[in-house]
Amino acid sequence: MTQNIEDKDNSRSDTLGAADVHLGQGENEKPNHPVRATEAFFGRRKGKPFKAHQAKLYAELLPKLAIDIEAPTCTDLKTLFPDTPEKIVLEIGFGGGEHLIHRAKLHPEIGFIGCEPFMNGMAKALSSIEREALTNIRLFNEDATQLLDWLPEAQIERVDLLYPDPWPKKRHWKRRFVNQKNLGRIHNVISPDGEFRFASDIDTYINWTLKHCDDFKKFKWKATKASDWHEPWEEWYSTRYEQKAIREERTPAYLKFARL
Numbered sequence: 001m002t003q004n005i006e007d008k009d010n011s012r013s014d015t016l017g018a019a020d021v022h023l024g025q026g027e028n029e030k031p032n033h034p035v036r037a038t039e040a041f042f043g044r045r046k047g048k049p050f051k052a053h054q055a056k057l058y059a060e061l062l063p064k065l066a067i068d069i070e071a072p073t074c075t076d077l078k079t080l081f082p083d084t085p086e087k088i089v090l091e092i093g094f095g096g097g098e099h100l101i102h103r104a105k106l107h108p109e110i111g112f113i114g115c116e117p118f119m120n121g122m123a124k125a126l127s128s129i130e131r132e133a134l135t136n137i138r139l140f141n142e143d144a145t146q147l148l149d150w151l152p153e154a155q156i157e158r159v160d161l162l163y164p165d166p167w168p169k170k171r172h173w174k175r176r177f178v179n180q181k182n183l184g185r186i187h188n189v190i191s192p193d194g195e196f197r198f199a200s201d202i203d204t205y206i207n208w209t210l211k212h213c214d215d216f217k218k219f220k221w222k223a224t225k226a227s228d229w230h231e232p233w234e235e236w237y238s239t240r241y242e243q244k245a246i247r248e249e250r251t252p253a254y255l256k257f258a259r260l
């Protein structure tokens with residue numbers, strides 16, 4: 001049966017309208033995986049010119065925190081972090097990093113991997129990491145599909161895809177990050193008891209994701225009542241992006257999927 005918000009909320013059937021760490025290998029070692037061009041990033045890479053300190057962080061701090069996918073795949077992701085975290089989570093397309101930083105501050109025992117190709121978003125996150133002296137974040141500044149292909153299997157407890165680029169026009173839907181191939185990639189990196197989480201304010205993308213996960217078969221929507229997707233989950237941080245959506249009277253949905 002197709003997973004659909006309408007199945008679980010008859011009252012709204014119409015408009016659910018969306019350190020010193022192992023980061024790389026020796027210079028002479030060759031990657032053990034294919035390196036390829038961007039597959040799923042269609043946005044802009046750069047906005048306003050950097051201020052001097054942002055440029056310095058981008059040039060000096062990012063290389064220390066960035067995951068090097070030219071290196072062979074890391075067999076134990078915990079070794080990417082200085083304090084051996086209890087578990088690892090991944091946030092894809094973190095924007096300015098507000099949600100990522102909020103969670104990383106709350107959970108020094110968790111290792112966070114944040115992925116964002118937009119350089120100004122990355123620079124903003126770097127400023128927060130420096131200001132908060134966070135040591136439990138590692139970063140990737142390219143298309144998430146490249147990172148997902150590099151990551152080892154089944155070591156990530158949770159993958160967050162929060163307000164992915166919506167591509168609301170039908171002719172652009174094929175650009176949406178959620179597709180069968182990317183669900184396969186996400187599934188591959190999540191641990192057996194782990195979760196995939198998705199949020200959006202675009203009704204067609206919400207139902208698109210429910211349908212794609214249902215077709216994929218190996219992610220089960222966890223909602224049992226309407227509040228499960230109407231209300232943000234615990235430790236949610238409402239970003240500027242979400243605030244704008246709410247101001248413009250779009251209704252967000254928050255979806256959790258168990259990895260089967």
Ligand SMILES: C[S@@+](CC[C@H](N)C(=O)[O-])C[C@H]1O[C@@H](n2cnc3c(N)ncnc32)[C@H](O)[C@@H]1O
Nearest residue numbers: 040041093094095118143144162163165239241
């Ligand atoms: C609409 S914004 C939302 C940002 C943030 N998650 C939030 O809720 O405020 C989507 C973000 O996803 C990023 N993005 C788009 N395609 C991506 C890809 N293939 N890999 C990683 N990030 C991507 C964009 O650069 C953008 O910052």
